[in-house]
Amino acid sequence: MRIEQIMRHDPTxxxxxxxxSRLIEWYANPGSRSRYTxxxxxxxxxxxxxxxxxxxxxxxxxxxxxxxxxxxxxDDEAIRRISRxxxxxKDQPVSSLMRxxxxxxxxGGLFLDARLLxxxxxxxxxxxxxxxxVLVGEVTRRVLVKLLDSMLRDPDLHNxxxxxxxxxxxxxxxxxxx
Numbered sequence: 001m002r003i004e005q006i007m008r009h010d011p012t013x014x015x016x017x018x019x020x021s022r023l024i025e026w027y028a029n030p031g032s033r034s035r036y037t038x039x040x041x042x043x044x045x046x047x048x049x050x051x052x053x054x055x056x057x058x059x060x061x062x063x064x065x066x067x068x069x070x071x072x073x074x075d076d077e078a079i080r081r082i083s084r085x086x087x088x089x090k091d092q093p094v095s096s097l098m099r100x101x102x103x104x105x106x107x108g109g110l111f112l113d114a115r116l117l118x119x120x121x122x123x124x125x126x127x128x129x130x131x132x133x134v135l136v137g138e139v140t141r142r143v144l145v146k147l148l149d150s151m152l153r154d155p156d157l158h159n160x161x162x163x164x165x166x167x168x169x170x171x172x173x174x175x176x177x178x
Contacts, residue, residue, distance in 0.1 A: 003114055004107035006147050007128045007137035012037045016047055016095035020055065023094060027052055036125045036138065039098045044134040046127055048098030058097055059086050104129045107136055111147065114139045 012034045014023065023037055039048045064081045067073035073081075103117050104127050114126055118141055128137035 001111050001147065002107065003105055003109045003111055003128055003139050004137070006111055006143055007107070007139045008143060009137050011125075011127065011135065011138035013040045013044075013135065014050075014094055015039070016041065016098075017093045019091045020058070020094055020097060021090040023050060023055060024090070027055065034125075034138075036127075037094070038127055038135050038138075039094055040135050046104065046129050046133055046135040047095065048100045049102045049127065050094050050098045054097050054099065058089060058092075061085065102127060105139060106130070111139070111144065115144055118144075 012026075014037050016039050026037070035051055037050045038046055039050060040046055059082060061081075064073065064078055064085075068075070068078040102123070103121060105114050105117065107128050107130060117126055118124070118139075124142075125138050125140040127135055128139055130136050
């Protein structure tokens with residue numbers, strides 16, 4: 001099966017100038033389902049990705065966490081420092097935090113290509129981009145497991161020539177640009 005047949009067609013997107021505080025707000029929402037937020041320009045070209053780990057790393061600085069764990073910084077002082085950092089950095093644009101090193105896959109690639117990259121890079125999702133670099137989808141480990149489940153239920157699924165989006169679609173796209 002081709003990646004375009006199984007990918008999520010609605011990955012979360014955000015513009016490069018969106019403040020980090022908006023991502024925190026979005027990730028704090030229990031209904032948020034993606035761990036990756038893709039940063040795209042006005043044409044939809046993929047510029048980078050921001051994950052919850054980058055956000056946590058920005059506000060939970062290792063020095064504060066380590067000092068708290070070793071007992072050299074009190075609970076109150078650690079919280080005060082985290083609050084100050086949050087206040088100072090909340091309006092930074094997501095482009096200042098995004099990673100640019102995430103590999104991508106093409107929609108026409110075989111799903112096995114995605115699985116290989118997911119394993120090699122120890123990541124949970126891959127952006128799918130077209131020949132112009134436009135973000136068109138996302139393939140995740142969960143999607144690949146859904147594919148295996150579908151193949152167990154319908155062994156001839158791999159013979160289908162039509163689009164299998166209906167098997168792997170998720171409800172509603174997430175896109176917020178201020």
